[in-house]
Amino acid sequence: MLVIKRFSVGTGDRFGRQGAAQVAAFAKARAAGVEASIVWNKSKREHDLIGSAPSDQRAAASRAIAETGWTGPWHVDADHVGLATVDAFAPHCDFFTLDVADFIGKPAGSAAVEAFVARHAGLSSDSSLPAPLDTDTMRAAAATYLVAVAEAAKTYRRVRELRGGDDFITEVSMDETATPQSPSELAVILVALADEGVPVQTLAPRFTGRFNKGVDYVGNVPAFLKEFEADVRVAMWASKALGLPASLKLSIHSGSDKFSIYRGMGAIVRNEGAGLHLKTAGTTWLEEIVGLAEAGGDGLAMAREVYRAAYESIDVVIAPYASVIDIDKSRLATPDEVDRWDGQAIAAALRHVQSDPRFNSHMRQLVHVGFRVAAKMGDRYLDALDKHRASVSRNVTENLWERHLKPLFVV
Numbered sequence: 471m472l473v474i475k476r477f478s479v480g481t482g483d484r485f486g487r488q489g490a491a492q493v494a495a496f497a498k499a500r501a502a503g504v505e506a507s508i509v510w511n512k513s514k515r516e517h518d519l520i521g522s523a524p525s526d527q528r529a530a531a532s533r534a535i536a537e538t539g540w541t542g543p544w545h546v547d548a549d550h551v552g553l554a555t556v557d558a559f560a561p562h563c564d565f566f567t568l569d570v571a572d573f574i575g576k577p578a579g580s581a582a583v584e585a586f587v588a589r590h591a592g593l594s595s596d597s598s599l600p601a602p603l604d605t606d607t608m609r610a611a612a613a614t615y616l617v618a619v620a621e622a623a624k625t626y627r628r629v630r631e632l633r634g635g636d637d638f639i640t641e642v643s644m645d646e647t648a649t650p651q652s653p654s655e656l657a658v659i660l661v662a663l664a665d666e667g668v669p670v671q672t673l674a675p676r677f678t679g680r681f682n683k684g685v686d687y688v689g690n691v692p693a694f695l696k697e698f699e700a701d702v703r704v705a706m707w708a709s710k711a712l713g714l715p716a717s718l719k720l721s722i723h724s725g726s727d728k729f730s731i732y733r734g735m736g737a738i739v740r741n742e743g744a745g746l747h748l749k750t751a752g753t754t755w756l757e758e759i760v761g762l763a764e765a766g767g768d769g770l771a772m773a774r775e776v777y778r779a780a781y782e783s784i785d786v787v788i789a790p791y792a793s794v795i796d797i798d799k800s801r802l803a804t805p806d807e808v809d810r811w812d813g814q815a816i817a818a819a820l821r822h823v824q825s826d827p828r829f830n831s832h833m834r835q836l837v838h839v840g841f842r843v844a845a846k847m848g849d850r851y852l853d854a855l856d857k858h859r860a861s862v863s864r865n866v867t868e869n870l871w872e873r874h875l876k877p878l879f880v881v
């Protein structure tokens with residue numbers, strides 16, 4: 471089994487141009503004493519919207535490593551794959567996020583549920599378990615999650631077969647569902663994964679509150695941190711008590727920009743001696759637009775053009791992300807207004823600095839999900855990125871380091 475390090479961050483890189491600038495942020499973390507692995511994650515949905523393939527992401531990652539001479543660990547993540555989609559990713563990835571959220575709640579047979587409850591009856595009186603688990607809770611959780619776990623196991627075995635071994639990291643994700651999982655349910659899920667022999671190293675639950683794209687956590691922060699701490703303890707218990715990998719840790723999806731919870735999460739994992747995987751994706755693309763705007767000239771013109779195109783096709787661009795964004799159309803600046811703004815004003819509206827009165831979360835979310843308009847521009851967009859590389863890179867690195875890695879991992 472390929473073992474993941476204690477701390478890791480999924481960066482994503484929609485157009486495959488920012489790998490080196492992202493690695494620079496991890497180098498800053500290393501200089502500050504924090505070793506974190508960089509994981510380039512990209513889902514089939516992103517590939518389809520952009521017109522790229524898993525081999526492109528692998529090539530971009532390899533290029534970034536060669537360019538920077540990075541000696542730390544790095545991985546390429548087949549993000550949110552299932553049995554139907556995993557094959558195309560298998561040769562190019564060494565991290566697989568098995569998304570089984572759609573199988574949550576599919577009824578497991580009552581015989582399977584009762585067998586599970588009987589096999590693990592001892593857990594209800596196990597004082598080492600950090601979350602209470604009476605028989606009724608176990609039965610209900612088994613009924614809800616056993617089919618999803620079985621699907622994860624099938625997909626895991628498929629990846630093993632395709633790769634001819636277990637030289638990869640397994641993540642199981644259950645975050646894209648309406649109902650959060652309690653720490654007790656998380657324990658049942660991990661018990662079931664251990665039963666199936668899935669060496670899960672990162673698990674992405676659905677937490678309490680909202681993890682919207684590109685904006686801060688929405689919800690009760692102390693309640694979230696209490697739940698997160700309990701989940702961390704359950705994961706640590708599972709690796710000891712169930713024979714799951716010692717590297718098992720939680721994964722936070724839609725993890726960019728969750729400024730109100732980073733310090734609290736960081737303190738909890740350090741206190742508990744636990745690991746953490748933070749998965750982000752779209753933020754780097756936003757920094758490309760910020761960097762283009764700041765560059766002025768034709769970079770600024772490109773930033774304005776992207777905004778106009780996203781604004782004019784708003785219903786199309788937000789459709790795939792409707793459940794994870796919150797845009798008030800009346801708060802968006804019109805493209806004609808934006809055409810009169812200078813680069814600094816556009817950068818300030820999009821850059822996620824909450825103390826800046828010019829920051830506009832509605833515009834930020836629109837551009838966040840609007841990357842397909844840039845994909846349609848093809849080489850014209852990519853050439854602008856190359857031409858204004860210095861300004862774009864500076865923003866990509868600063869965002870990842872100052873606003874993400876530093877508050878999360880550096881005390």
Ligand SMILES: [Zn+2]
Pocket residue numbers: 550643645646674723724
């Ligand atoms: Zn997810």
